[in-house]
Amino acid sequence: MEIIQLTHxxxxxxxxxxxxxxxxPKVxxxxxxxxxxxxxxxxxxxxxxVEKDHKLYARxxxxxxxxxGKLDMQDWGKLRKFYLGCVTPSVSSDQKTETD
Known part of the structure; x- marks a missing residue:
């Protein structure tokens, strides 16, 4: 869990x-x-x-x-940055996945 401080x-x-x-996020x-x-x-x-992201961030x-839906875009960006950090593989990861 992480706390996102809202600028707005x-x-x-x-x-x-x-x-x-x-x-x-989980599978x-x-x-x-x-x-x-x-x-x-x-x-x-x-x-x-964007609608899928909206639903997922609420969840x-x-x-x-x-x-x-009421969030300022700057705060939306904070949620997006957190989410992308969770789903982006690390640079050191060289393992192939079934979709590679």
Whole structure:
């Protein structure tokens, strides 16, 4: 878990949110996201990448999607930086994966 201090706090349910606690993503989170995308497709909708990120960040911070939607782009960038740091392989990793 990491605490992300919001440069621009947001209001939600008469509360000021000044920080978000975010956890590292798990494989199950990506499976869940695939299910969300499949569900949208069945309804004739396509989720844009930013919408998928929006849903995932809400899940990883355990806040309503509405809170994530209110974030300033600078604070969104902090969430994105944390997430990308979790899913980017280290430079020293030379192992091949099944998708390489």
């Amino acid at each position: 706090p947001v209001q939600h349910d008469e509360k000021t949110i000044k920080e978000l606690e975010i956890r590292r 199950r989170d990506h499976i869940w996201l695939e299910h969300q995308e499949s569900s949208a497709l069945r309804e004739g909708k396509r989720l844009a990448d 990883l911070t355990d806040v309503p999607e509405e809170v994530i």
